[in-house]
Amino acid sequence: MRRLLLIAATLLVPLSAQASTVKSALPGAELRGAATFRYVGFPLYEARLFTKSGAPLDWNKDFGLELKYMRNLTEYDLVEGTMRELKRTGAALPLRGQLEQCFDDVRKGDRYFALSKGQDQIGFWHNGKRVCTLSHPQIKTRFMAIFLGENTRSKSFTRKLKGE
Template sequence: MAFLKKIRPSMWPPNKSTLRAALLSIALLSSGGAVASPLSNELSDPKLLGSSTFRFLGLPVYDAKLFTPAGAAFNWTEDFGLQLTYRKNLAQKALVESTLDEMARQGNPAPTKAQLEACFQAVSKGDSYLAISEGPNKVGFWRNGAQTCTLTNTGIKKSFMSIFLGDNTRSASFTRQLKGQ
């Protein structure tokens, strides 16, 4: 530490206002910081239930986290939040078409392509999408904390969320981990 005093006297010792500013910055940037997230605004006492990484041909595509009220077991009748944090860049077209394809593969009714294009933008590595259900017929979407859209269709929660949490997902182990099983 004596070395720091000699080469950077302006940085040693840190004053109280510098420490307060640093701590405030850390608090605001952390996921549990003082700034309310869409998750805490939309769900009652959201807690992480499970997490998993989705892989395609062995390569990680996104990390997923499932939040339920008070960390309760997954239940389709309760509202929940699903966050995807992307590990690679994906074009809007890829996100929209893969969503429509998966919903069709599972035999679920889907919103229109135009509705999904309003919700989903291209993602870069590190970008996150958060989907939060509000009853069976409404799902809100946030990209990096900013709301992009709300889909309101009959049964949209189960139709959309089944891609990740249904009985016929692309990866049963991914789904089990996400559900905390």
């Protein structure tokens, strides 16, 4: 029985650690919307948008975005995918080195949480542990627009994520 309780407690830690990360990083945060992103029909990640009090997305206010991965991906996959999306949604940015510091390989069930800090910074947490801050002029709009902008890969995904 004791062993069963220990196993159950271990399984619950990542979820509670992530919930406390969101609450401590963005006080008053509540879930606004959630959606699953699929690539060629295969689920890639579940995304959740957190805003203060669950309010509609306001690009002038800080907000958080959590991705829970549904498959294993390498750091290279994450960096290259982000670089491609930044280029597709606007001009390429000189961020490869920073992204390589922020991203690591992910396994199914891993989570990244990104929190905007004004217009020019985004803090990243990997499975509840703070890993880096991405800094670049207007990075909030450029990076978060990959998921929440007008030119995303899936309009229905973006609407659900925004809670619309």
